[in-house]
Amino acid sequence: MKYLAGRAFVALLFLWTLTGSCLGAVDYDQLFRQSSDLMAQGDLDGALELLRQVPTPAAGEEAGAFVSSRMQAARILASQDETTRALAVCQEVLKLFPDNSEARNFVAALKDQLKPGWHTVLSDTLRFLPSLAKGAVMTLLLVLSTMLVSPLGGLLIALGRISTLRPVSWLCWFIIWFFRGTPLLLQLFFIYYGLPSLGITLAPFTAAVIGLGLNYSAYLGEIIRGAIQSIDHGQMEAAKAIGMSYGQAMRRVIIPQTYKRLMPPIGNEFIALIKDTALVSTIAMVELMRAADQLFNTYFNITALMLAAVIYLVLTTIFTFIFEKIEYRAGIYEHR
């Protein structure tokens, strides 16, 4: 019923426009409005028919309405999965205006749709990979810097904690208490956005490495302390008995024996670190997460996020293997 009414309406309109064109002045705005109405009612064929009535302009004639009508038609067809017909309509526009960017972009998008699915993913991948790779390099730089800084910081904190000098021990306890007890995100915000108000302005990368470094030093400090204290007390006595100082005993005897025990928990922490670098995206750093987020927001394309996930997995897998290798090497003296 509704359909018939629509048809009748179209016929009336058709007559009306004919008269209009006879009069030499077509109200294109009204035409577009009516076609939109038809679309809203679900009568796409009707809408298309209306749009078709905008004539191909002669050379020199005003062509805005023509281009708009054809592009609108192309969009309708594309939404109906009539990709080939939509392409043909776009070609009509391009025949007259080869440089029309709207038509060109639409043709490119339609051609993408004609390819099989994996092909689209592949071309998206190729399109996104350069910026994701740049982000991944930044993530890797952050990870490596923190991996360099935090074991040293952790060792200092661990030695401080077991020191017989009370103030040193308390200071290290406080550092661990603070950095383990507050969110890493808050620490990063404080260092990057908060410190400038105290007159200390840091570059994003510096702020990120300081934040991650302090946080991970606190965690590694406790792990290293545990490992040191797990070494048989007889080792320290034997070292002292041959005349070693406390420092020599630590450096030559105790700490080298902790490496094997340290690797599993430190490996855990460093895997977590790879993913924690994503938090750094909040302090104006374009690392992997930020790069993926930007692509996702620009193209609204989920491939960007999936690719980022794959890159994170690749990174964590590589590091897992490296840690396992190091653990094996560090404990080689225990193999019989």
Added chain:
Amino acid sequence: MSIANQPLLKLENITKRFKKLTAVNGVNMEVAHGEKLVIIGPSGSGKSTLLRSINLLEEIDEGTIHFEGNEVGYVLRNGKRHLDHPQAISALRAEIGMVFQHFHLFPHMTVLGNVMEGPLTVQRKSVEEARSIATDMLIKVGLSDKRDVFPATLSGGQKQRVAIARALAMRPKLMLFDEPTSALDPELVGEVFDTIHTLADEGMTMIIVTHHMGFARELADRVIFMESGNFLAEGAPEEVFSKAHDNERIRGFLNRLL
């Protein structure tokens, strides 16, 4: 008094308390150059604590230690006794070798590395020199063929001989043995005793805490029987080990063991 006449080690009124327990109760003792002193007694009698006090692994509560005629280990500061500064203590330990019941070899170093460690790190000798000293010591304890393996692959007896070599590499003036065979299977005890015997024959001054009476009797110049932190008897082995010892406690202890 010439160096040859004065004792190498002289302990006066050594007292060590653990909370309420008095582990060593004001004992006096002298050890001459080249002397082999064996300390026996039931477990918990304070033998190990006394031995560990000598190289300051235990901090004593009272008493003085003289090594080569000099008072060592402690200084008076504001009328209170304190441990001497760490360098002085390390320097003393470097001259006193110690062998532990549980070996305490450094597991992450090869056999050669273990023996080289003292000369290399403490005495700051060159790698070549340290290696040559260590090689000599391993030959002395009969383990030069094991120089490149890690301790984990050795038997208990071999481990203890490496530990002896490690102590000897520092060229100590005094060797302390804290129950060196107590953690060993019976068939492995002999090789360690043989090694200690060789050392004794070379004239090394040593104090040995042990439960092996046969070994004590055969090696010792002098035997001390210790119980509850006190010396119950002291003298030549044939004296202390005589079955007709006048002290009933010693008689009982020896009868259980011999």
